[in-house]
Amino acid sequence: MAQDNQEKRALERTAVTIFIRLYNQNHDNKLRLLYQRERPDAVLQDARQRMIGMEITHLFYDSEEAKMLLGRSHANIHSLEVVEMLIKELNKRIRTKEAKIDQYESSYPIALLIRNASSAFGMSDILRAKELICKPQGKFTHIWFVSRDGSEEWLMKDLNGL
Known part of the structure; x- marks a missing residue:
């Protein structure tokens, strides 16, 4: 269980590091990671000293792909994949995540x-099928999606x- 939690934290740290790098390239109000925790998974601070919570999740096509990518499956072939399933x-x-946010006590x-x-699937695949994405309910200030698109x-x- 402790190993799973360490792996989860490492995945979250990698995701938030990618996010901060991309965000700071495109915004003047720079962000930095203050600390990781539960509910929300990370707390960031902007250049104006304001704190921002960040709930983090990883999107896999399905549980078998997650196991394969995390080294927990010996399978090397996966079922036919369609973007609608992703x-x-x-x-x-x-x-x-929207259902859980109401349980968080946060002043930011x-x-x-x-x-x-x-x-x-990469970013362009998701954006081509954007009409299938459910409209967020406005519980999060932003729903940031980071993805590769055929390159690193x-x-x-x-x-x-x-």
Whole structure:
């Protein structure tokens, strides 16, 4: 159990590091990671000393892909993948996180960060099927989606703006 928690924290730290780098490249009000915790997963601070909570989740096509990518499966072939299934999983992640945010006690705004860990689909695939993404309910200040798109470069999009 402690190993799983360490792995989860490492995945979250990697995701928030990617996010901060992309955010700071595109915004004057720079962010930095203050600390990691539970509910929300990370607390950031902007250049004006304001704190921002960050709930973090990883998007996998399905549990088998997650196991394969995390080295927990010996399978090397995966079922036929379609972007609609990944977006269905994305919508489920958003709804699950929106349902949990009401339980958080926080004196600062909270954003959601979704890191696309699926190797099958990239940012352009998601954006091409954006009409399938459920409209967020406004519980998070932003729903940041970070994904690769056929290269090692990470891209970022606020799903609230779709």
